[in-house]
Amino acid sequence: MLAVILLVCTTVLAGIGPKTACDPPIPGCSTCATPPGGEQTCTGCATVGQKVQPNGKGCIAKCPDNANEAGGICTCTETYQPSEDGLTCVLKTACDPPIPGCSTCATPPGGEQTCTGCATVGQKVQPNGKGCIAKCPDNANEAGGICTCTETYQPSEDGLTCVLKTACDPPIPGCSTCATPPGGEQTCTGCATVGQKVQPNGKGCIAKCPDNANEAGGICTCTETYQPSEDGLTCVLKTACDPPIPGCSTCATPPGGEQTCTGCATVGQKVQPNGKGCIAKCPDNANEAGGICTCTETYQPSEDGLTCVLKTACDPPIPGCSTCATPPGGEQTCTGCATVGQKVQPNGKGCIAKCPDNANEAGGICTCTETYQPSEDGLTCVLKTACDPPIPGCSTCATPPGGEQTCTGCATVGQKVQPNGKGCIAKCPDNANEAGGICTCTETYQPSEDGLTCVPKAGACNTPNCKACDNPKTDREVCTECNDNNYLTPTNQCIPDCTTISGYYGDTDRKCKACSPECAECVGPANNQCSACPAGKALIYKSSDPVQGGTCGDACTADKNGCKVCGARIGGTDYCSQCSVDNQAPLNGVCTTSNARVAFCTEMNNGACIKCAANYFLKEGGCYETTKQPGKQICTLADSRGKCETCANSLRPNDGACPSCHSTCNTCSAADSSDQCTSCAAGYYMVGSAAGPCTSCDSNSGSVKGVAGCMSCAPPSSSTGSVLCYLMNGDSAGGSTNKSGLSTGAIAGISVAVIVVVGGLVGFLCWWFLCRGKA
Structure with missing residues (x-):
């Protein structure tokens, strides 16, 4: 019974074990294998030493080319496959898996x-x-x-x-994008971290560009004479000779040029003329600068580079020429002919029997005259019509003798040559005439800087410093625009400073504009932009900066605003000379608190200052600043002792007190003298530069004629003719300064008195003639 069970188990186990027998048999094979769902192939050969052929369908003596052998089995290498008969390996050409198309x-x-x-x-x-x-x-x-x-x-x-290609392949750490120049090596063009820069050698990113590097588009590039360091993070000076030049310690490579020696290893030696080594001293016909030998202009380095030889040989040769020359940066031309008596042709590229028409001969060389040029073959001279160098848009050009080439015709039909002759435009601009397709500015106009328009000629107008005017150089000329840095006055004259006209300021449109009626002078049109006030009014600055101006308020009144005595009169306005509080003192004519007083007044007595601090000056019990009203009318510089050092009217101060000029003078050389003015008050003019009298703008002075009703003027530059009137009576203007020194109230009172007297006189006369006549 046990024997039967064993026999059954053996049979079952044999049925489920691996199959190695070939079924059906494959000739020459001893063992086979069948992969799941596949086809049986040979795995071993019956004849010792034979190998399973590449397709697994038999055995051969040895593996073929392009096959590997493992365990007695031949397998085609990766890019090869078994041939049709399976005995050899052939290149794979079939698509496996298939690719459509x-x-x-x-x-x-x-x-x-x-x-x-x-x-x-x-x-x-x-x-x-x-x-x-x-x-x-x-x-x-x-x-x-x-x-x-x-x-x-x-x-x-x-x-x-x-x-x-923008991706980095292979990747460069820190880089987000790359580029590979043709025939070159991949470099980084952008960094992954915001704000970082591509390092000088393009092989990574750094926080910022190093010294001696420029940054453009986030990429650091070493400047011309520097190169990336070995690690590529910095820029180092290009001085090493690479490749080395024997005897040289330093080298330089010009852009697009060849490396040359710039310094010698041996002290005292000089760089030889061709820059390819060092010699003891510079040869003849060479200059030495910075230890480098350079051949003079008409010489060149010899073949070995050690000496300088004359430049005469034609290299390359020019047929018929015996000698040549090459101008700096130019092209070689013939300078002498091999055949005696022949002349160098106009283009310098050969020799001819004699010079052609329209050419001059000098030293055996033919040169076309100024308005002619060599023909295409260089043998004759033809009229210059081509633009050389070309002018964009122009088809023909002309060069006047001793002049500059200009366009004479346009390539585009209908276009015109622009006023400066340096191009073409659609039509001629204003103030230009057109003739033969060429735009020419009219008589009093000239081409603009870009040559496209016509602008007034400097000096085209008679009015001094006038840039543009109507009816130029006629009795009806009216200036409409002044030269730069000048302003147009109400009478169409040009002046550099509008404050020359009392009551006017210079506006941004380069015109003189009237101040507010409340101002005598101003920095702008508003009533809080006054820089000086009419007589009887005092300037109250709106900020600590006097340039901003201020408003005109009431003059000093005794026993008001802390002032006891209004005894200082400047420019027709009363200012405080003694304060009501003993430890206060006037600053710029206004009483100031005792705390502020110590900054400008060093000694005082009973509400008045008797000694001012440095940079202030003393006048009638008060201290005044030279940069503010009313002090600036008197003094322009105070000394360290609290006294005036430089008077505004140019006179020398007397122990800090400034004498007065005559009322017609602005500045003078002698006090109270009408014939010693050096500049005039508003409404007056003087002839010549020497000290002398000032004449009213409406009056004559010698050959200079006044203009009736003129309120501000200057003499003509020629000292002959009418004054240049800047303001006429009746023009809009701000308040005027009372040069008489009378207060506004006094002037009003006098006016009323005059009216009363005149009225009474008229009444008396009427009574006399009418009533007495009847009697």
Whole structure:
């Protein structure tokens, strides 16, 4: 019974064990294997030493080429497959798995299968090798029916087109984008971290560009004479000779040029003329500067570079020429002929029997006259009509003797030559005439800086310093625009400073504008922009900066605003001379608290100052600043002792007190003298630069004629003719300063008294003639 059980178990176990027998048999094979769902193949050979052939369908003496042997079994290498008879290995051309549209494929070692041929005639393998397209896309080359993206492009995601390479391949740490120049090496073009910069060698990113580097578009580039350091993080000076030049310690390479020696290793030696080594001293016909020998202009380095030889040989040769010359930066030309008596032709590229018409001969060289040029073959001289150098838009040009080339015709039909002759425009501008297609500015106009328009000629107007005017150089001339840095007055004259006219200021439109009627002088049109006030009014600044101006308020009144005595009169206005509080003192004519007083007054007595601090000056019990009203009317510079050092009227101070000029003078050389003015008060003028009298603008002075009703003027530059009137009586103006020194109230009182007297006189006369006549 036990024997039966064992026999059954053995049979069952034998049925479920691995099959190694070949079924059906394969000739020459001793063992076989059948993979699940696959086909039986040989795994061992009956004849010792034989190998299972590549397709597993028999045995052969040895494995064929392009096959590996393992455990007695031949297997084709990765890019090869068994041949049809299974005995050898042939290159894989079939697409496995198939690629739609492809007839053949290839799989590089360790790579991915790509298409190598298309099933449809005429189609091309697309750039990523994963199919076929009608033609190669832009930025791709085609070879053998295969489209390959050019060097700096890569297949797109769908593989059908070529897109610019921006990804870093291989990656560069810290870089987000890269570029690979043709034939060059990949470098970083953008950083992953915001704010970082591409380092000088393009191999990574740093926080900021190093010294001697410029930054553009987030990329650090070493300046011209510097190069990236070994680690690429900094820029180091280019001084090393690379490759080395024997005897040289330092070198330089000009942009696009060849490396030359700039310094010698041996002290005292000089760089030889060709810059390729060092010598003991510079040769003849060479200059030495900074230890470098340079051949003089008409000499060149010899072949060995050690000496300087005359530049006479034609290199390359010019037929018929015996000697040549090459101007700096120019082209070699012939300077002498091999045949005696021949002349160098006009273009310098050969020799001819004699000079042609319109050419001069000097030293055996023919040169075209000024308005002629060499013909195309260089043998004759033809009229210059071509633009040389070209002028954009121009078809023909002309060069007047000793002049500059200008355009004479336009390439585009209908266009005109612009006023300066340096190009073409659609039509002639204003103030230009057109003749023969050329725009010429009219008599009193000239081309603008860009040559496109016509602007008034400097000096085209008679009015001094006038840039543009109507009816120029006639009795009806009216200036409409002044030269830069000048202002147009109400009478259409030009002056550099509008405050020359009392009651006017210079506006941003370069015109003199009237101040507010409340101001005598001003810095702007508003009533809080006064810089001086009419007589009887005092200026109250709106800020600590006097340039901003202020408003005109009431003059000093005794026993008001802390003032006891209003005894200081400046410019027709009363200011405080003694304060009501003993420890206070006037500053700029106004009583100031005792705390503030100590800054400007160092000694005082009973509400008045008797000694001022440095940079203030004393006048009638008060201290005054030279930069503010009313002090600036008297003094322009105070000394360290609290006294005036420089008077505003140019007179020398007397122990700090400024004498007065005559009322017609603004500045003078002698006090109270009408014939010693050095400049005039408003409404007056003087002839000549020497001290003398000032004449009213409406009166004559010698050959200078006054203008009736003129309130502000200057003499003519020629000292002959009418004054240049800046303001006429009746023009809008601000308040005037009372030069008489009378208060506004006094003037009003006098006016009323005059009216009463005149009225009484008229009444008396009427009574006399009418009533007495009847009697």
